[in-house]
Amino acid sequence: MGESAKRTVSNVVVTLVGLLVAFLIIFPIIWLLFSSFKPSNELFAYPLHLFPQNPTAESYFGVVEDGIFVYFKNSLFLAVMGTIITVITSAMCGYALAIYRKELNYTNKVFAVFLLGTLIPGEILTIAQFTVVSEIGLYNNIWGCILPVVTTTTGIFMYRQHYMSIPLELAESARIDGANEALIFGKIMLPLGSAVTITLTIFSFMWRWNDYILPLMLLSDQKNFTIQIAVKSYIGTMGVDWNSILSASVLSIVPVIIIFIFLQKYITGGIAATGVKG
Amino acid sequence: MTKTKNTALKHTGAFWMFVLPSLLLFTFFFMIPLFLSIWFSFTNYDGWKTMDFVGLKNYITALTNADFYKTLGRTLLYTICNLPFKVAIPLLLATLVTSKSLKCTTLVRTLVYIPVLFSALVAGITINWMFGQEYGLINFLLQGIGIQPLQWSLNPTLATIVISVASNWVSAGYYMLMYIGGIKNISPDLYEAASVDGASKVQAFFGITVPLLMPTTFIVLLLTTVSSLKEYALVQGISLGGPGTSTTYIVQYIYDQGFNQYKYGYASALGILVSLVFIIIAVVQFKATKGGEI
Numbered sequence: 339m340g341e342s343a344k345r346t347v348s349n350v351v352v353t354l355v356g357l358l359v360a361f362l363i364i365f366p367i368i369w370l371l372f373s374s375f376k377p378s379n380e381l382f383a384y385p386l387h388l389f390p391q392n393p394t395a396e397s398y399f400g401v402v403e404d405g406i407f408v409y410f411k412n413s414l415f416l417a418v419m420g421t422i423i424t425v426i427t428s429a430m431c432g433y434a435l436a437i438y439r440k441e442l443n444y445t446n447k448v449f450a451v452f453l454l455g456t457l458i459p460g461e462i463l464t465i466a467q468f469t470v471v472s473e474i475g476l477y478n479n480i481w482g483c484i485l486p487v488v489t490t491t492t493g494i495f496m497y498r499q500h501y502m503s504i505p506l507e508l509a510e511s512a513r514i515d516g517a518n519e520a521l522i523f524g525k526i527m528l529p530l531g532s533a534v535t536i537t538l539t540i541f542s543f544m545w546r547w548n549d550y551i552l553p554l555m556l557l558s559d560q561k562n563f564t565i566q567i568a569v570k571s572y573i574g575t576m577g578v579d580w581n582s583i584l585s586a587s588v589l590s591i592v593p594v595i596i597i598f599i600f601l602q603k604y605i606t607g608g609i610a611a612t613g614v615k616g
Numbered sequence: 617m618t619k620t621k622n623t624a625l626k627h628t629g630a631f632w633m634f635v636l637p638s639l640l641l642f643t644f645f646f647m648i649p650l651f652l653s654i655w656f657s658f659t660n661y662d663g664w665k666t667m668d669f670v671g672l673k674n675y676i677t678a679l680t681n682a683d684f685y686k687t688l689g690r691t692l693l694y695t696i697c698n699l700p701f702k703v704a705i706p707l708l709l710a711t712l713v714t715s716k717s718l719k720c721t722t723l724v725r726t727l728v729y730i731p732v733l734f735s736a737l738v739a740g741i742t743i744n745w746m747f748g749q750e751y752g753l754i755n756f757l758l759q760g761i762g763i764q765p766l767q768w769s770l771n772p773t774l775a776t777i778v779i780s781v782a783s784n785w786v787s788a789g790y791y792m793l794m795y796i797g798g799i800k801n802i803s804p805d806l807y808e809a810a811s812v813d814g815a816s817k818v819q820a821f822f823g824i825t826v827p828l829l830m831p832t833t834f835i836v837l838l839l840t841t842v843s844s845l846k847e848y849a850l851v852q853g854i855s856l857g858g859p860g861t862s863t864t865y866i867v868q869y870i871y872d873q874g875f876n877q878y879k880y881g882y883a884s885a886l887g888i889l890v891s892l893v894f895i896i897i898a899v900v901q902f903k904a905t906k907g908g909e910i
Contacts, residue, residue: 348717
């Protein structure tokens with residue numbers, strides 16, 4: 339067999355394996371999606387079919403009636419507000435830690451305080467966070483789910499790393515031109531950090547959209563539920579309302595899938611470059 | 617001279633103005649809860665009115681409690697059993713999608729990554745739906761090839777397997793990307809040379825790829841250890857910790873003690889004890905990555 343024929347064979351084999359693996363990984367989602375359009379007598383009857391025999395959007399109407407759009411709105415509020423605060427505070431903090439590192443000898447000590455945040459997982463502190471949030475009157479309030487999670491060491495770290503690579507002379511010359519510190523940050527430095535801003539915005543949005551523990555513990559009133567809690571509410575101690583949970587699950591992932599489709603390169607690039615992890 | 621001093625002062629002010637929002641939020645929602653946890657752990661706080669100092673009682677109760685050790689042991693076993701898969705699967709996926717022989721690379725990469733977008737809860741539900749006991753797809757297929765349907769939710773081992781499948785499914789794409797980053801840093805010359813020396817693809821994989829990816833593997837090991845130890849939402853989408861308590865891991869145990877049984881003090885002590893494990897892991901990671909510079 340010639341060299342090029344050999345290469346063709348290996349191309350075909352590897353590509354087939356790749357497509358098969360991709361299909362296997364994506365299959366549970368396909369199965370979820372098709373199942374969500376089956377009426378209950380089809381969900382729970384053998385033999386199973388991949389495609390719904392009598393497709394129906396009945397269960398989707400059901401979850402809409404249960405108020406899924408209200409939960410969507412709550413999740414959107416949580417994700418958008420949380421992301422705005424995360425991006426602004428992280429940018430300011432990471433910037434300051436990097437840009438004043440030569441003038442002030444304690445910037446690294448301040449950074450070390452934030453690194454404490456990576457030592458202990460939030461899950462361990464939930465009970466005490468719950469107490470703090472309740473004390474300041476934010477129990478059953480979406481802000482109680484936002485404020486405790488907006489400070490991410492990851493975000494501060496990303497900006498700090500980015501601004502460390504920018505020459506300090508840039509700030510210096512702007513100062514000579516008479517710009518004050520806030521202006522230098524807002525007008526010159528923030529635009530220079532837009533790559534980090536985009537990556538952090540996307541990741542923060544997805545983290546907040548998928549937040550689970552604090553909303554579960556803090557939101558008692560059904561009208562305040564986020565989408566994750568709404569999905570969870572279909573799991574009862576006596577069993578699962580499969581009809582509703584399948585369609586609610588499908589709907590819950592639509593926003594992140596849309597973001598992923600449009601902003602894919604920032605997401606995959608972000609992980610490869612910085613190893614972002616919420 | 618005065619001018620320099622003034623600018624330094626001005627920059628001190630500017631520095632703190634920039635850092636303040638993060639610092640305030642961090643103090644309020646991390647540092648204070650941390651100190652509160654430590655304080656609660658020495659009291660019999662019930663989340664309501666009672667809060668008497670009880671000394672080391674909670675710690676003694678925890679450390680002499682069989683349930684605590686069982687839960688901790690179960691969590692460690694779950695974590696350790698999953699580690700090989702959490703490293704091997706992403707590594708193999710990354711090798712596959714960086715292969716020059718693979719056409720439609722972007723499509724494969726994208727599809728493999730999509731589960732990462734799922735929340736742990738919905739990922740659990742998605743996988744659990746396939747592993748339904750009575751009308752699940754997997755049991756249907758097993759019956760098709762003449763195997764008895766398996767009791768995925770009644771058998772502790774099988775329930776743990778479903779959770780592990782979901783956990784690997786939702787994280788593989790993420791660690792794959794980290795491995796892709798590592799593989800891209802390996803010089804193609806090495807493979808060239810190995811190929812000239814007559815090494816097969818498999819030999820090159822074990823002789824070059826695996827050893828040179830050790831730094832990435834190390835990080836993946838640490839990250840998956842931490843995330844497996846605190847597995848919670850995923851389990852809520854599958855077994856709720858059952859059957860019995862056979863899939864109740866440590867975070868769920870702490871929440872049960874705190875939020876369901878109102879033993880905030882005891883739950884806080886459990887949290888502090890478990891934190892020690894996480895702190896050790898974090899310190900190892902910090903040292904090994906030279907303070908996160910890598």
